[in-house]
Amino acid sequence: MSEAVSDSGPKPESVFKASVDSHVRAVAKGVTWRIIGTLDTFLWSWLITHESVKAGAIASTEVFTKIGLFYLHERVWRVLKFAPNSHVRSLVKAVSWRFVGSLDTFVLSMIFTGNAKYAVSIASAEALTKIALYYVHERIWRRVRWGRLEAV
Numbered sequence: 633m634s635e636a637v638s639d640s641g642p643k644p645e646s647v648f649k650a651s652v653d654s655h656v657r658a659v660a661k662g663v664t665w666r667i668i669g670t671l672d673t674f675l676w677s678w679l680i681t682h683e684s685v686k687a688g689a690i691a692s693t694e695v696f697t698k699i700g701l702f703y704l705h706e707r708v709w710r711v712l713k714f715a716p717n718s719h720v721r722s723l724v725k726a727v728s729w730r731f732v733g734s735l736d737t738f739v740l741s742m743i744f745t746g747n748a749k750y751a752v753s754i755a756s757a758e759a760l761t762k763i764a765l766y767y768v769h770e771r772i773w774r775r776v777r778w779g780r781l782e783a784v
Contacts (some may be wrong), residue, residue: 657779658706662699665769670695672765673737676757681750689744690737690754697736705729722770726763734759 653661670691677687705728715721734755741751 652710652781653706654779654781658703658710660779661706661769661773662702664773665702665766666695666699668765668769669698669733669762672758672761673754676754676761677741680753680757681745681747686744690740693740693744694736697740698733701732701736702729705732717774719771722767722774725770726766729766730759730763733762 673694674687674691677690678684681687705725709725714724737758738751738755741754742748745751
């Protein structure tokens, strides 16, 4: 009696095959993340300061600082071969990015509000929401094949 072989799951070599992002893919990821991140920054800044103008100044300035920082972050992770295509990699990337992002948010919040309590509150609130948002963003991009360069 022969056993039926199931071909329903992914083949092991495709699951563990490493890939890297092209430059244009990294830019696209940066732009999509920045849209999400800017909305989150504005919301927290406004809720904490109760001033939409200051919240807008913090969020709009972050558009420029964070796109550059995110691009550099993606380029660093492009050369790291740590756990390719895994949930662990996405989580570690999320935490490392949040450290860089929170530091940037803190500095910009200090500049625009002049209030350390507000700056700490905004950066802390973002740290919680943005780790989850970034993880989801990263997992969605793992499903998009466009701009992915297969490693040789």
